[in-house]
Amino acid sequence: MKMKKIYTFLLMFLVMLFCCTSITTTKEQFPAEKIANIPIIELHPEEYYQYQEFAEKDKAIQKKYSGVWNTITPKINLNELKIKVTASSTLGKAYQAPNIIDKKLETAWVEGVKGPGKGEWVKLKLDAEKISHSSTPFSISEIGIIPGYAKSRTTWYENNRVKKMLVVIYTPESAPQENEWVALRLILNDDNKLQLFEIPSDYIADNSDPMTKTVWFKIEDVYPGTKYDDTCISEIVLRGGCLP
Numbered sequence: 001m002k003m004k005k006i007y008t009f010l011l012m013f014l015v016m017l018f019c020c021t022s023i024t025t026t027k028e029q030f031p032a033e034k035i036a037n038i039p040i041i042e043l044h045p046e047e048y049y050q051y052q053e054f055a056e057k058d059k060a061i062q063k064k065y066s067g068v069w070n071t072i073t074p075k076i077n078l079n080e081l082k083i084k085v086t087a088s089s090t091l092g093k094a095y096q097a098p099n100i101i102d103k104k105l106e107t108a109w110v111e112g113v114k115g116p117g118k119g120e121w122v123k124l125k126l127d128a129e130k131i132s133h134s135s136t137p138f139s140i141s142e143i144g145i146i147p148g149y150a151k152s153r154t155t156w157y158e159n160n161r162v163k164k165m166l167v168v169i170y171t172p173e174s175a176p177q178e179n180e181w182v183a184l185r186l187i188l189n190d191d192n193k194l195q196l197f198e199i200p201s202d203y204i205a206d207n208s209d210p211m212t213k214t215v216w217f218k219i220e221d222v223y224p225g226t227k228y229d230d231t232c233i234s235e236i237v238l239r240g241g242c243l244p
Contacts, residue, residue, distance in 0.1 A: 045195040117231040121218040137206040144237035158227035164220040171205040179205035
């Protein structure tokens, strides 16, 4: 009987240890060498929205113009959009990387390393389809980010918020060669809203075969939390063109 209690205690201890331990979700590296010799374009937010306000506004735009898509409601003008999300680390199962595209402000991706998480990153790999068995020029022109834990005012300020973020966009070789790799530095405000950044037209790449993009978001600096030293991102939105 004593042995059974010991085994039960050990099992509970291991479960608690797992739940409190960060998870490194991928062995991939941030593509620093790919952008070593290209300029990094610094961007500031163009507009600010409540998340649902933006979702409804952009939904109406997509219904009016068939050449627009976003990651919130992709199937209005895309036949399909698959998004694979991975991260360099994660603070347990409740804070995994796919939370950044789940359309829920009460969830977030939280990096899982000691300290504020500078250098940690999350990656979105997009695979789109406009019409069954065909392709069309596909681009990313805007990025929206809620750079903290948006669940409440308390979660926002108790945790770190992203202050600077390095974004790298990879477009396969069917795009113009000069924009195969694009690097952007986003300067974010400490504001619990969807902050929308417009990519300059000279740095937008179209590709049609395949209709894929890979985008990395790397934490460079943070606004410190009042209670926790964990950096959170509630939502990321990508928006662009998909010509008819």
